[in-house]
Amino acid sequence: MACKTISNLIHSSTTAKLSTTAAVAPVKSDSSSSNNNHNNQDNDNNLRDNSMKRLDQISKNVLQNALRFTGRLRVVEAPRGGIDSNGEEEGPAAHQPGVTIAYALDSYGKEGSGGGGGAQQRKSRKGGGGARKSSASSSSSSGAALKEKRLAAYADAKWGKTRRLAAFFDPLDGSGNADAAIPTGTVFGVFDADAAFPRGEIPDMKDTASLARAVLQPGNSLLAAGYCMYSSTTILVFTLGGGTHGFTLDPTINEFVLTHPNMKIPKRGNIYSCNEAYSEGWDDNLKQYLKTIKTGKGESGQRYTQRYIGSMVGDVHRTLMYGGIFCCPSDTEVHHNGNLQLVYKSAPMAYILEHAGGKSTNGENNLLSVKPERVHQRSPCFMGSPEDMDELMTYMSGEQGASQ
Secondary structure (H helix, E strand, C coil): CHHHHHHHHHHHHHHHHHHHHHHCCCCCCCHHHHHHHHHHHHHHHHHHHHHHHHHHHHHHHHHHHHHHHCCCEEEEECCCCCECCCCCECCCCCCCCCCEEEEECCCCCCCCCCCCHHHHHHHHHHCCHHHHCCHHHHHHCHHHHHHHHHHHHHHHHHHCCCCCEEEEEEEEECHHHHHHCCCEEEEEEEEEHHHHCHHHCCCCCCCHHHHHHHHCCCHHHCCEEEEEEECCCEEEEEECCCCEEEEEEECCCCEEEEEEEEECCCCCCCEEECCHHHHHHCCHHHHHHHHHHHCCCCCCCCCCEECCCCCHHHHHHHHHHHCCEEEECCCCCCCECECEEHHHHHHHHHHHHHCCCCEEECCCCCHHHCCCCCCCCEECEEEECHHHHHHHHHHHCCHHHHHC
16 A cells, blocks of 8 residues: 555656646846856755655655554664764665664564464464364364365464564665656565574564664565565565565556566576766776676677666666666775665565576675675675676676686
8 A cells, every 4th residue: 555655656746847847948048147047956956855855755654654554563764874894874865764664563472482373373263163163064174174274384384483573664765766757666575573683582662773683684584575666657576485476556446466477587688787987996807797798798699788777676677577687886986885775775676586586696695695784784786687697706706807
């Protein structure tokens, strides 16, 4: 419901912006009005910033209210700020909504217990109902009982050791592009919260920093991840770890309809997506790889083309659909640790792609094996088609460069 509401907000916001822009015709002025032109541009930038701020905050409020509406979640915002080892700020900008964490209050089994809680709860909910059944009805329902037993066994295998869940949400990635009708998106993921608190430790439900620890886990510990992209259509893509599936919002019934079951990224593409404005500070091996595929001298023999929107959800979604590679590397000039946060941006997106047959890395290790120390910690990221990623890693490791 929250994603549907945010989709309507974004589309109506874009329509209103375009209507306002069209209604205000530019006024020609003489050469002495350069200062006025400069002031007008400043005003335009302020209008864009204000529009972005409002959209960010409204999206955050919609999402958090939807989560609180369930009555079973503790919803908090992760603490802002944080400085990395290079002295760079890690958190979102002041106007941005930051990351929302929803902590499930439901308990699976007794507090502090391990596995098997789900089965115990199901047994208690039955409340001895079997004793009230007649022997005849018990005999006739043996098939249903067997089916229920099998479902219970599956549930215990999947959720038996889970007592509480923690979900994180990036309310509106790419919000600065909304006025230009460029894709934006909501990113989310779900962890077993108790896995972040060893030795039976219980988090302080009143302490935001304590709750934020629940999501400081490597991406391969995710139970689910997904994104909702707001573009020409609104598309929801998610995985529970057993395949990646896509749903499209049908505006005629206002419901998400399964349109892309069991999505698979092509084994190789011919598109690379990155912001080459920062390439002067990139590693020489990465620059050599890009030069090779751009000139058609790579393993595929094809000339690759660049496609870069500047909105992570849109760029990664295109990579999932058409193949190729998406990357946000570190550079020596501006982003010493990359420009994407690991917990709520690159890790969940990598999780989605990997369960669609793709691969990911931070340049040295699998991106999903990296355990974050801070919620807003940034990391270099590379993800995409498996054959493209394998070729990239031969350059990143220095193997290909040494042979040339």
